[in-house]
Amino acid sequence: MEQPPGFISHQFPNHVCKLNKALYGLKQAPRAWFHRLSTFLIGEGFSCSRADPSLFILKRDSCIMYLLVYVDDSILTGNNELMVKSFIARLNKEFVIKDLGKLNYFLGLDVTYTNGGLFLNQSKYAREILDRAHMIDAKPAPTPLSTNVSFSTTGEPYSDPTHYRSIVGALQYLTITRPDISYAVNQVSQFLHKPTVHHFQEVKRILRYIKGTLTFGLTFSKPSMPSLLGYSDADWARCLETRRSTYGYSIFFGGNLVSWSAKKQPTVSRSSCESEYRAMANTTAEIIWITHLLCELHALPPTRPTILCDNRSALFLTQNPISHKRVKHIELDYHFIRKLVASGKLHTHFIPTKLQVADIFTKSLPKPQFEFFLEATKAPTCIKKPTCIKRLIL
Known part of the structure; x- marks a missing residue:
């Protein structure tokens, strides 16, 4: 690391600092943090998933625990409550953590517990997008795109391409719980380099559809x-x-x-x-x-x-x-x-x-067919209660 301003050595002004620990914000900091955390978890008996490196799994006899890590924010769940509490206590000794209790909000996703399982949606994030686009009071649309829409590179250029990219980028993250807008967002995302007025009109159509479907999301139940x-x-x-x-x-x-x-x-x-x-x-x-x-x-x-x-x-x-x-x-x-x-x-x-x-x-489909396929994506209900999921901040 370069010598910080105000602490430059007069004897060795061209020297650099050798770090004993990684500092937050440096390029190697994420790798160093993940190595530190994964080393501890593996020592506790967890194994790192080969399909998803951010997922750690622990299985002892009939007890199973899953730990999903995103930087310093993580989700922990398991089928044995005593085992989960014991691991949280050991984790707290190794790192300074904050137990936020039952998972309710994670990376923009709202988690609602139902009798059948879990319901995920991003209504709060969707409202923020509408507010950013000044369409919070817009008239709702029945579908994300009209059935006769066509996209091309010709047309009058849109005056603010940065604003277009910002809105479309936000919509891409919204598709995490909104598969119904995936095709529409994919279409408008193909013109980020040079959007036209027509392209932005289609983005506004997607936003008007979102305005009328703010409560939509994904349902997960035990099959x-x-x-x-x-x-x-x-x-x-x-x-x-x-x-x-x-x-x-x-x-x-x-x-x-x-x-x-x-x-x-x-x-x-x-x-x-x-x-x-x-x-x-x-x-x-x-x-x-x-x-x-x-x-x-x-x-x-x-x-x-x-x-x-x-x-x-x-x-x-x-x-x-x-x-x-x-x-x-x-x-x-x-x-x-x-x-x-x-x-x-x-x-x-x-x-x-x-x-x-x-x-x-x-x-893009007509409204009756679109609503039919949208209904087909809903999961069946289940009477069993879900396993408790905890959110931890390290």
């Missing part, structure tokens, strides 16, 4: 039959500028929506079959990661995961090991889905388009 079910969908060449396709997926664990995505594909697909097949491959990769995480959490379901797709040609490609000339150009890494299907580790099924939940992540 009666835990299983992994994924919905995979893609459009074909919808982008007018690049002719690339947009794919989306939604993955449910025991009826609870745990992962979703709306993203433009990196290459141009020559057919709808190809775009759907690439979407299924990306969905499969996400399901594999989730299975690894569930295995470490000791919650892996006994049944094999299933992917539902509304394109029969893409389903045929996943089940047929013979490649013909129409798919020779598809990269080899996308064909790993075939091996999983052939080995019995993955199951693929056809589903009608009208029941394809992932359709909400690939295009």
